[in-house]
Amino acid sequence: MAKTILAELAQLLKQLWANDYEPNGSVVQTTVGELTVEVKRLWAVFGNVAETTMGATDKMMAWKRLIMKTIARGESAPTIMSGIVLLVALHCLIKFEQIKDNGAFQDLDIPILREQDLYGLKYPEKFPNQGPDKIPKILHQTWKNKEIPSKFMKWIKTWLVNHPDWEYMLWTDESARNLIQEKYPHLLDTFNGYNEGIRRADSLRYIILHEFGGVYADMDMESLKPIDPWLKKYPCFVSQEPYEHPVLDSNFENLAINALIGCRPKHPFMKNMMENLPRFKHMWNVLDSTGPHFMTLVLNDYMQLNPNMAASNENFTYLAPPEYFFPTVDPAKHFWFRHQCGKFYKLSKIQQKACMTLKVKGVKRKPPPWSYTKHHWEHTYIDLRLSLKGPVNIFKLVPQAKIYSNQRRTGRVRGKIN
Numbered sequence: 001m002a003k004t005i006l007a008e009l010a011q012l013l014k015q016l017w018a019n020d021y022e023p024n025g026s027v028v029q030t031t032v033g034e035l036t037v038e039v040k041r042l043w044a045v046f047g048n049v050a051e052t053t054m055g056a057t058d059k060m061m062a063w064k065r066l067i068m069k070t071i072a073r074g075e076s077a078p079t080i081m082s083g084i085v086l087l088v089a090l091h092c093l094i095k096f097e098q099i100k101d102n103g104a105f106q107d108l109d110i111p112i113l114r115e116q117d118l119y120g121l122k123y124p125e126k127f128p129n130q131g132p133d134k135i136p137k138i139l140h141q142t143w144k145n146k147e148i149p150s151k152f153m154k155w156i157k158t159w160l161v162n163h164p165d166w167e168y169m170l171w172t173d174e175s176a177r178n179l180i181q182e183k184y185p186h187l188l189d190t191f192n193g194y195n196e197g198i199r200r201a202d203s204l205r206y207i208i209l210h211e212f213g214g215v216y217a218d219m220d221m222e223s224l225k226p227i228d229p230w231l232k233k234y235p236c237f238v239s240q241e242p243y244e245h246p247v248l249d250s251n252f253e254n255l256a257i258n259a260l261i262g263c264r265p266k267h268p269f270m271k272n273m274m275e276n277l278p279r280f281k282h283m284w285n286v287l288d289s290t291g292p293h294f295m296t297l298v299l300n301d302y303m304q305l306n307p308n309m310a311a312s313n314e315n316f317t318y319l320a321p322p323e324y325f326f327p328t329v330d331p332a333k334h335f336w337f338r339h340q341c342g343k344f345y346k347l348s349k350i351q352q353k354a355c356m357t358l359k360v361k362g363v364k365r366k367p368p369p370w371s372y373t374k375h376h377w378e379h380t381y382i383d384l385r386l387s388l389k390g391p392v393n394i395f396k397l398v399p400q401a402k403i404y405s406n407q408r409r410t411g412r413v414r415g416k417i418n
Contacts, residue, residue: 105359110344110352118357119243121323124370127229134314135231135264137166138214142201144173146403147391148219155376156397158223168401169212170394175404176204183211190278194290198380202258202290206273213265220378221260221325227372234311236263236270237318238299239325241292245333247354248340256296259375260325269302269317327367330377334363 116122139159148156160168171179180188184207194200205216215227230237238256246255263270276298283289302317309316329337340347341355367374394401 105338105341105355105362108338108341108344108355108359110341110355110359112360113353113356115360117353118360119247119353120357120361121321121368121370124323124368128232129229131232133228133231134233134235135215135262136213137163137228137231138169138212139163139166140169140171140205140208140212140214140216141219142171142176142204142216143219143394144197146170146172146394148394148397150389150392151378152219153392153397155220155222159217160398162223162226163228167214168398169208169214170398170401170403171204171208172403173200176200176207179211179404180207183207184274187274187277190281193281196286198286199290202286202294203274203277205258205261206270206277209261209263210266210270210274213263213267215262216260217373218259218375220376220380222374222376224367224371224373227262230262230372234262234318235314235316236267237261237320238295239320240322242322242326242329244329244337244354244358247350248337249333251348251351253350254296254319255292256299256319257292257326258295260373263317264314267317268315269299272298272302323368323371325371325373326375327371328365328374328377329363331363332377332379337363 141156159166177188177191180191187203187207191200191203194203208214209216215231217223238258238261241255241257243253246252273295276294277290280289280294283294285291285293287293299317299319303319306315311318337355337358340351341358344352344355347355
């Protein structure tokens with residue numbers, strides 16, 4: 001319907017330019033007046049279609065008022081042209097927003113399978129309620145300094161509420177260099193050579209988990225409930241990204257994500273992660289040099305070297321299904337996934353499976369009851385948004401927070417409060 005209306009508007013525009021221009025503008029005046037009435041009529045129809053099929057959003061209504069004012073004021077061809085251009089832009093904006101927010105996969109020609117044939121965790125696993133911890137109760141988070149963006153406050157607080165007896169360590173650029181210079185000087189040139197903060201943040205999490213153990217969590221990770229049972233069951237665990245991410249992006253399954261990792265101190269997998277950093281420092285894309293692709297490669301190598309290792313082994317590493325820690329799809333990928341699934345019959349088998357999953361489950365999913373965390377996909381390293389709220393000092397938010405200080409200068413191995 002919307003395409004038909006836009007086509008009619010385009011035809012009206014052609015009629016306008018087909019008229020001869022008289023010096024007194026009489027023909028133009030008459031033509032524009034008629035076109036103005038017709039554009040208003042078509043816009044009213046388009047507005048009704050948009051409101052019923054797409055939802056009456058505030059953005060749409062604001063754009064509609066703007067265009068109507070533009071048309072009402074104008075008695076010239078440029079005014080009509082401006083209105084039509086704005087209308088086309090509005091159509092594209094609404095379409096993008098609707099796909100971004102809701103996925104809009106229902107209208108695609110995608111066959112429906114049984115839910116048991118789709119991607120997804122069918123039943124949650126069981127965890128011990130008691131017994132010794134294999135991973136220490138330390139939460140590690142990183143930021144360039146002690147002044148934390150206010151948007152992270154609410155998510156940091158969820159960790160404090162759900163883990164009141166845990167130690168909290170913040171790692172800044174300064175404390176990171178202190179640790180690396182003191183404990184891992186052979187990695188200092190690699191760390192300092194990264195030209196992006198996200199690469200330093202990625203590499204740092206592997207180093208601190210190897211040194212201290214505990215759980216690392218990005219600041220846009222929200223804690224939904226205590227993850228203490230995981231510390232009792234596994235000596236090291238990482239999570240997959242949502243199933244659809246690697247499948248529709250790159251046509252492979254089981255992509256490990258480094259936004260949340262739990263590991264005991266001196267675990268060999270973390271050692272492998274740490275020691276492989278110099279080998280991949282030249283990679284152009286951060287995903288390949290320090291991020292999820294890098295982690296997946298090292299993890300696959302580690303598992304191939306230890307194919308029959310039991311979960312009870314102290315060197316075991318578990319790749320968890322995404323429902324436990326990353327149950328939601330990244331909103332930034334909604335539009336791309338819609339584009340991919342629009343060519344369903346040209347996709348690979350696993351990509352078709354991902355599209356069928358999206359059509360059944362949608363992209364705006366609520367975490368299931370067995371989710372322990374939720375990732376908010378802030379993409380801080382490419383976030384250009386400005387906040388009206390200033391940063392918050394970490395010690396106002398977490399009074400018991402610790403920041404690592406050089407042992408040679410302070411005599412302390414594990415941080416002091418400044």
